[in-house]
Amino acid sequence: MLFVSDNTAPVHPQVWDAMRAADAPDAPYDGDALSQRLDAAFSALFDRECAVVWTSTGTAANCLALATLVPPYGGVVCHDDAHIEQDEAGAPEFYTHGAKLMLAHGPHAKLTPENIAAVVDPIRDDVHRVQPCTIAITQATEQGCTYTPGELATLTAYARAKGFSVHMDGARFANAVAHLGCSAAEAGPAHGIDTLTFGMIKNGAMGAEALILFDPAKAAEAKRRHKRAGQLQSKGRFLAAQLLAMLDGDLWLANARAANAAATAIAGAAVHRLLYPCEANEVFVRCTAEERANLRDQGFVFYDWGPDAARFVAAWNTPAEAAQALAKAIASL
Amino acid sequence: MLFVSDNTAPVHPQVWDAMRAADAPDAPYDGDALSQRLDAAFSALFDRECAVVWTSTGTAANCLALATLVPPYGGVVCHDDAHIEQDEAGAPEFYTHGAKLMLAHGPHAKLTPENIAAVVDPIRDDVHRVQPCTIAITQATEQGCTYTPGELATLTAYARAKGFSVHMDGARFANAVAHLGCSAAEAGPAHGIDTLTFGMIKNGAMGAEALILFDPAKAAEAKRRHKRAGQLQSKGRFLAAQLLAMLDGDLWLANARAANAAATAIAGAAVHRLLYPCEANEVFVRCTAEERANLRDQGFVFYDWGPDAARFVAAWNTPAEAAQALAKAIASL
Amino acid sequence: MLFVSDNTAPVHPQVWDAMRAADAPDAPYDGDALSQRLDAAFSALFDRECAVVWTSTGTAANCLALATLVPPYGGVVCHDDAHIEQDEAGAPEFYTHGAKLMLAHGPHAKLTPENIAAVVDPIRDDVHRVQPCTIAITQATEQGCTYTPGELATLTAYARAKGFSVHMDGARFANAVAHLGCSAAEAGPAHGIDTLTFGMIKNGAMGAEALILFDPAKAAEAKRRHKRAGQLQSKGRFLAAQLLAMLDGDLWLANARAANAAATAIAGAAVHRLLYPCEANEVFVRCTAEERANLRDQGFVFYDWGPDAARFVAAWNTPAEAAQALAKAIASL
Amino acid sequence: MLFVSDNTAPVHPQVWDAMRAADAPDAPYDGDALSQRLDAAFSALFDRECAVVWTSTGTAANCLALATLVPPYGGVVCHDDAHIEQDEAGAPEFYTHGAKLMLAHGPHAKLTPENIAAVVDPIRDDVHRVQPCTIAITQATEQGCTYTPGELATLTAYARAKGFSVHMDGARFANAVAHLGCSAAEAGPAHGIDTLTFGMIKNGAMGAEALILFDPAKAAEAKRRHKRAGQLQSKGRFLAAQLLAMLDGDLWLANARAANAAATAIAGAAVHRLLYPCEANEVFVRCTAEERANLRDQGFVFYDWGPDAARFVAAWNTPAEAAQALAKAIASL
Incomplete structure (x- = not known):
């Protein structure tokens, strides 16, 4: 994912x-x-x-x-x-x-x-x-x-x-x-x-x-x-x-809404971990190297954001299920 | 054309x-x-x-x-x-x-x-x-x-x-x-x-x-x-x-051959009018403004090349019939 | 000179x-x-x-x-x-x-x-x-x-x-x-x-x-x-x-007049050799390599201007005698 | 000065x-x-x-x-x-x-x-x-x-x-x-x-x-x-x-020594006010707007260095007396 x-x-x-x-x-x-x-x-x-x-x-x-x-x-x-x-x-x-x-x-x-x-x-x-x-x-x-x-x-x-x-x-x-x-x-x-x-x-x-x-x-x-x-x-x-x-x-808007919705779902599971408010389609989450490894083991692909955080970006085509799966995984860290 | x-x-x-x-x-x-x-x-x-x-x-x-x-x-x-x-x-x-x-x-x-x-x-x-x-x-x-x-x-x-x-x-x-x-x-x-x-x-x-x-x-x-x-x-x-x-x-070569063949057909009808040898897919033909108007009236679309000539460019998809039609039209000028 | x-x-x-x-x-x-x-x-x-x-x-x-x-x-x-x-x-x-x-x-x-x-x-x-x-x-x-x-x-x-x-x-x-x-x-x-x-x-x-x-x-x-x-x-x-x-x-003008006067004196001796009209302080003179060597032997220092000419430039301080000497030398070629 | x-x-x-x-x-x-x-x-x-x-x-x-x-x-x-x-x-x-x-x-x-x-x-x-x-x-x-x-x-x-x-x-x-x-x-x-x-x-x-x-x-x-x-x-x-x-x-060195000596003299009077060590010919001195006005009233010309400091630069020709006068004036602030 x-x-x-x-x-x-x-x-x-x-x-x-x-x-x-x-x-x-x-x-x-x-x-x-x-x-x-x-x-x-x-x-x-x-x-x-x-x-x-x-x-x-x-x-x-x-x-x-x-x-x-x-x-x-x-x-x-x-x-x-x-x-x-x-x-x-x-x-x-x-x-x-x-x-x-x-x-x-x-x-x-x-x-x-x-x-x-x-x-x-x-x-x-x-x-x-x-x-x-x-x-x-x-x-x-x-x-x-x-x-x-x-x-x-x-x-x-x-x-x-x-x-x-x-x-x-x-x-x-x-x-x-x-x-x-x-x-x-x-x-x-x-x-x-x-x-x-x-x-x-x-x-x-x-x-x-x-x-x-x-x-x-x-x-x-x-x-x-x-x-x-x-x-x-x-x-x-x-x-x-x-x-x-x-x-x-307004395809541009529909696509953006879809991406934002996925990001919002992820952010909702990481409220206390957010580096910045989630106001678009990117979610910046504080998490340790171990936590990132944990997420990657579950199949999530993403960038590190410095040593203590991860960046998750949703796109127009991000499946709602994938976002929910990630949200759940973050909540379970 | x-x-x-x-x-x-x-x-x-x-x-x-x-x-x-x-x-x-x-x-x-x-x-x-x-x-x-x-x-x-x-x-x-x-x-x-x-x-x-x-x-x-x-x-x-x-x-x-x-x-x-x-x-x-x-x-x-x-x-x-x-x-x-x-x-x-x-x-x-x-x-x-x-x-x-x-x-x-x-x-x-x-x-x-x-x-x-x-x-x-x-x-x-x-x-x-x-x-x-x-x-x-x-x-x-x-x-x-x-x-x-x-x-x-x-x-x-x-x-x-x-x-x-x-x-x-x-x-x-x-x-x-x-x-x-x-x-x-x-x-x-x-x-x-x-x-x-x-x-x-x-x-x-x-x-x-x-x-x-x-x-x-x-x-x-x-x-x-x-x-x-x-x-x-x-x-x-x-x-x-x-x-x-x-x-x-070698699609590049097949396409180029097709374009060159079309150009060669056109050039063949304009041997005495060629500004330059036709060695690729472009044909530069001496012709008067009247002759160019004549060709355009027949549906051929092309650029003027200065006041006394025309440039015809064939592409990979130029139909052989179109090239022959143009050749014929030039020969009939 | x-x-x-x-x-x-x-x-x-x-x-x-x-x-x-x-x-x-x-x-x-x-x-x-x-x-x-x-x-x-x-x-x-x-x-x-x-x-x-x-x-x-x-x-x-x-x-x-x-x-x-x-x-x-x-x-x-x-x-x-x-x-x-x-x-x-x-x-x-x-x-x-x-x-x-x-x-x-x-x-x-x-x-x-x-x-x-x-x-x-x-x-x-x-x-x-x-x-x-x-x-x-x-x-x-x-x-x-x-x-x-x-x-x-x-x-x-x-x-x-x-x-x-x-x-x-x-x-x-x-x-x-x-x-x-x-x-x-x-x-x-x-x-x-x-x-x-x-x-x-x-x-x-x-x-x-x-x-x-x-x-x-x-x-x-x-x-x-x-x-x-x-x-x-x-x-x-x-x-x-x-x-x-x-x-x-108006020192700028006095200096320029002096330079132009020297150039004019030189040009006057080379009327039939001038490449261009002398309208400032430069004189472009047709002369052969031999003629240029001759002038250089007499102590005149100047640039070649291509193979068949020489350029002589007068400055604000060019002595009138030097210009006259050059004029004379050119006239004697 | x-x-x-x-x-x-x-x-x-x-x-x-x-x-x-x-x-x-x-x-x-x-x-x-x-x-x-x-x-x-x-x-x-x-x-x-x-x-x-x-x-x-x-x-x-x-x-x-x-x-x-x-x-x-x-x-x-x-x-x-x-x-x-x-x-x-x-x-x-x-x-x-x-x-x-x-x-x-x-x-x-x-x-x-x-x-x-x-x-x-x-x-x-x-x-x-x-x-x-x-x-x-x-x-x-x-x-x-x-x-x-x-x-x-x-x-x-x-x-x-x-x-x-x-x-x-x-x-x-x-x-x-x-x-x-x-x-x-x-x-x-x-x-x-x-x-x-x-x-x-x-x-x-x-x-x-x-x-x-x-x-x-x-x-x-x-x-x-x-x-x-x-x-x-x-x-x-x-x-x-x-x-x-x-x-x-070594005129460059003699001139620089003279400038440095003047700066050193000034800095010596401002030890507790120096922003930076004086290691060349510039002296940066903490002083208030009032103090700067005071110095200017005495005839010293210099740049402000932000709101709370002044920069004094000595040159190769700065008279030793001028540097001493400035040093004294700073010491008396």
């Missing part, structure tokens, strides 16, 4: 169907009819005009977003657990031509005006210091927590007051929306963020993420950088098909 | 089958069993050890290759019609951090020791001039021509004598091999090239190209650059599956 | 005096009183508001200018003999993060609307092609010729119509002004150029060039890039002192 | 003399006789072969060094107070094309195997994480402390064991040597560091620092990057002259 990562989940049947349906002649790159529908489809979802660029990875989407927001000589404030800092191999520095990531600290891998201020307030406004330009947050965070609409409103108000742009890494944006029970817009776009990586791959797609630009005037630049980064696939219709399939009938 | 580009051809059924078969849990990124088979599979094909990195585009493969071959302060000699110069939006400069493309001129979009020397010999060996480091050739070329094994032997001997590394952009490498009737190795790797982009997308795959490194010691660097470029897809098994399906039973 | 380059000329006594006078405590970097006077001093000279950044080399000034004008994914049209293409070791690509130099061809190393159009008109306006953004010209050119005010008006009107910004490499701007007999403004700034490298080092300074930004709003960005490029010297007052000394009493 | 920074100190008379003496015709760039003497002069000083490149700033020297040591996808461990992190405006990221600075924490702005390990040990050796390649230390540190030869031996042994190269930012290397009372080699080079910025500007030069490469085989690459960074001044003889003047008769 796999709880390693939603990264490895299968492709949803509706996504397969859409891809097969896309296998007809059309214009190459993003000139096909499906790619041309993306702006309208996401604009409808978010109830505001946006431009959409498909990418093959979340790293590419995040870093293209940052490249449109921060100059090479600027800085990006992010949490020290942020994926862009920890897991993207310097891609932000590559795409931005050397912008500096500035690391804030705080619980639940969340940024707040306070922990951002602790980073940026000591920076003298002179030419010797890299100046912060952009805030990058993750929804849901790297610790499986979500920003509430209220928190987002506070954070973006702070950003606007300071003149910072805001990027949201939404590798698990769907899971955040499912947890919050609000609209997709309220989970981020409604609060005035500039760019969003709407992750689809962990949630049922194969190899397509959506980079959303809430300033459509930035689309031309983003598309040049996208091509220049080797991201513009010639058979782009297959990426667009994936994204549209995920939007169709 | 579509002769616009092999870019837009459908995905081959065997590729679809392989992708479906890959939709089972496995390690993420390139840790899956299929990705792990690639080095051996291509080493067998080329009869020499190599390391393989999948990418989502030929641009990414070409530019990752160049980044491993040329320092930021070096130069890459290529033909002025080369894809890396004309169609990659500055991706070579991005991936190499600013290396300079140095443009050679010559018929059939081919480099020769002579036209390379015309570029590099006048460059003083001092610190004020960017120094050439690498030669980049395209097999088949941007004018649909191929380098023979003899030409490659001459060219790579020249490169070795000058201390230049050699990259081969093989977006249509399969078509070149099919035309030459030699082994895959003889069409490039056997002559001591350093890196090869073995294009699969135009030839029946969906979104996977193979970057081949003939110095496997370079693989670690290439993989870091690949991740950093946002190319490392989490469900990489689907890319590996495409590449292996193309290799399986 | 040295005619190798104005690069190696001594430092003018007034520059030495100004540097010695600057050796008193003041704020570091560009916070000193002398650096603070530069904007006003050059604004007065050009009769328009500008911002000034000192640099230690012309390469740095040119490339900082380009970095403020062209995005990493853009292109710069320049002559194929341009210093930024031929002699700056890829610095433009470094400072701009990979912008592409696009090479125009034409006599006298000059750009014209026609030869620029020959480069840019064939570039499709799509995402696959690097798009030209900026025109870079040299005044006086690398062949010792000058753009007249009329030519500049035509060129900048063309640039404006196309949406291109314009940089002027004025390594020998002073010599151009001296030749044209017009105001400093009329030799460039009056026609709506965006940035100018006003070269002082060849003309009597030691190690300070002036980067002039005619959009002072760009100064903040330029200064960040300048610091980031390692150009912000802590004892900047010594660079400012050099620039102010060169402006003081 | 100025204690703001050694940055603003005057140019030493012997440096002036050497510069004037250099004002004779010679080859441009670094082809002049003085520049050609640098390798031998510094090799003699350090008793080991090295190659030397002059630069106009310490930022350029540091960042050129890093560019030769770390690939764009690598990391540099430095102290969080390091000049390269705090005061170089992203120049390390620019010169290295995006390498990541990894921040260690510890007293006296010093790196130790322990605080480096705290940074690097948690970094998984996989392709998702930037891997540390290089350690950058500052001698004397940003808190005015020095590494002893023993500490350096320990640190470089650790670096070698881990496969890390080592750069030393020696903006105040002379002050460190003067404090340690050891040879120039023992203060760094003897322990197997790879590159050293030997700072001269704060210590009596005008605008020349020495980048020392202890692997002379790296000189060719460093010189290409140096030119490409716009650092190669055409009248380079004036920079070489400064460096040679500083070496001549």
Whole structure:
């Protein structure tokens, strides 16, 4: 029973169907009819005009977003657990031509005006210091927590007051929306963020993420950088098909709800062991090496989270029975 | 009847089958069993050890290759019609951090020791001039021509004598091999090239190209650059599956032969109109605007090639009847 | 008798005096009183508001200018003999993060609307092609010729119509002004150029060039890039002192006139041998290897200019007698 | 009485003399006789072969060094107070094309195997994480402390064991040597560091620092990057002259001793107020805003060091009387 990562989940049947349906002649790159529908489809979802660029990875989407927001000589404030800092191999520095990531600290891998201020307030406004330009947050965070609409409103108000742009890494944006029970817009776009990586791959797609630009005037630049980064696939219709399939009938939301439900079941059995609140599809559980061995002996596959904890990730296809079995096993430790 | 580009051809059924078969849990990124088979599979094909990195585009493969071959302060000699110069939006400069493309001129979009020397010999060996480091050739070329094994032997001997590394952009490498009737190795790797982009997308795959490194010691660097470029897809098994399906039973060669045969049929009807010899799957035909309109009225779809010519591209799935119909129409102009 | 380059000329006594006078405590970097006077001093000279950044080399000034004008994914049209293409070791690509130099061809190393159009008109306006953004010209050119005010008006009107910004490499701007007999403004700034490298080092300074930004709003960005490029010297007052000394009493113009006069004397003896018109302080003379050996035997030091010519450069301190001696020697060949 | 920074100190008379003496015709760039003497002069000083490149700033020297040591996808461990992190405006990221600075924490702005390990040990050796390649230390540190030869031996042994190269930012290397009372080699080079910025500007030069490469085989690459960074001044003889003047008769050491003596005098009066040991020419003194105002009323000019301290920097020319006056004033607070 796999709880390693939603990264490895299968492709949803509706996504397969859409891809097969896309296998007809059309214009190459993003000139096909499906790619041309993306702006309208996401604009409808978010109830505001946006431009959409498909990418093959979340790293590419995040870093293209940052490249449109921060100059090479600027800085990006992010949490020290942020994926862009920890897991993207310097891609932000590559795409931005050397912008500096500035690391804030705080619980639940969340940024707040306070922990951002602790980073940026000591920076003298002179030419010797890299100046912060952009805030990058993750929804849901790297610790499986979500920003509430209220928190987002506070954070973006702070950003606007300071003149910072805001990027949201939404590798698990769907899971955040499912947890919050609000609209997709309220989970981020409604609060005035500039760019969003709407992750689809962990949630049922194969190899397509959506980079959303809430300033459509930035689309031309983003598309040049996208091509220049080797991201513009010639058979782009297959990426667009994936994204549209995920939007169709709110498959993204149904899948995220399923994953979250499995995680919630697991977390419910581990209330006193939770490292962080379970607000999406990841459960971080304090347990000893012996306990982890015990679980693995029962057939559960998962990552260690440091020496004293384990991370369990549920995916759109995690069987309820598997989640319950894991919950029971944890409760019995 | 579509002769616009092999870019837009459908995905081959065997590729679809392989992708479906890959939709089972496995390690993420390139840790899956299929990705792990690639080095051996291509080493067998080329009869020499190599390391393989999948990418989502030929641009990414070409530019990752160049980044491993040329320092930021070096130069890459290529033909002025080369894809890396004309169609990659500055991706070579991005991936190499600013290396300079140095443009050679010559018929059939081919480099020769002579036209390379015309570029590099006048460059003083001092610190004020960017120094050439690498030669980049395209097999088949941007004018649909191929380098023979003899030409490659001459060219790579020249490169070795000058201390230049050699990259081969093989977006249509399969078509070149099919035309030459030699082994895959003889069409490039056997002559001591350093890196090869073995294009699969135009030839029946969906979104996977193979970057081949003939110095496997370079693989670690290439993989870091690949991740950093946002190319490392989490469900990489689907890319590996495409590449292996193309290799399986030499599907790549069968597909290329089919495309070349269609092109040859068209070229046969246009012998006196050919801009360049037809040595792969592209046919460049001199014809007036009126003649092009005439062909379009008959339902043929294709690109203009400047004001006085047309480009017709056959793909793996071009029906023989369509090619014959086009041949007939051209002959009747 | 040295005619190798104005690069190696001594430092003018007034520059030495100004540097010695600057050796008193003041704020570091560009916070000193002398650096603070530069904007006003050059604004007065050009009769328009500008911002000034000192640099230690012309390469740095040119490339900082380009970095403020062209995005990493853009292109710069320049002559194929341009210093930024031929002699700056890829610095433009470094400072701009990979912008592409696009090479125009034409006599006298000059750009014209026609030869620029020959480069840019064939570039499709799509995402696959690097798009030209900026025109870079040299005044006086690398062949010792000058753009007249009329030519500049035509060129900048063309640039404006196309949406291109314009940089002027004025390594020998002073010599151009001296030749044209017009105001400093009329030799460039009056026609709506965006940035100018006003070269002082060849003309009597030691190690300070002036980067002039005619959009002072760009100064903040330029200064960040300048610091980031390692150009912000802590004892900047010594660079400012050099620039102010060169402006003081129009020393820059007197020095340039002296150099031009020497060159004119030489050119007058070589009218039928001139490769290009002598419109500044450089003389390019057709002569055989034997003739060059003959001149060298007489003690003249100079560069070959290809196999069949020689380049003679006069500097601010070239003795009139030396120029006359050379003129006589050439006439006697 | 100025204690703001050694940055603003005057140019030493012997440096002036050497510069004037250099004002004779010679080859441009670094082809002049003085520049050609640098390798031998510094090799003699350090008793080991090295190659030397002059630069106009310490930022350029540091960042050129890093560019030769770390690939764009690598990391540099430095102290969080390091000049390269705090005061170089992203120049390390620019010169290295995006390498990541990894921040260690510890007293006296010093790196130790322990605080480096705290940074690097948690970094998984996989392709998702930037891997540390290089350690950058500052001698004397940003808190005015020095590494002893023993500490350096320990640190470089650790670096070698881990496969890390080592750069030393020696903006105040002379002050460190003067404090340690050891040879120039023992203060760094003897322990197997790879590159050293030997700072001269704060210590009596005008605008020349020495980048020392202890692997002379790296000189060719460093010189290409140096030119490409716009650092190669055409009248380079004036920079070489400064460096040679500083070496001549160990002027660098005499100047540093003078500055250190002044700082020691000040520190002696503030023993109970010192933030850090005074081991070079900087004194960091705890004092209230009122006390600082008091000192300023007496004519002392200096920087605040956060809300509760002041930094006093002595230079080569600080009069002993001024240092004593300041010492007395501090003692009387």
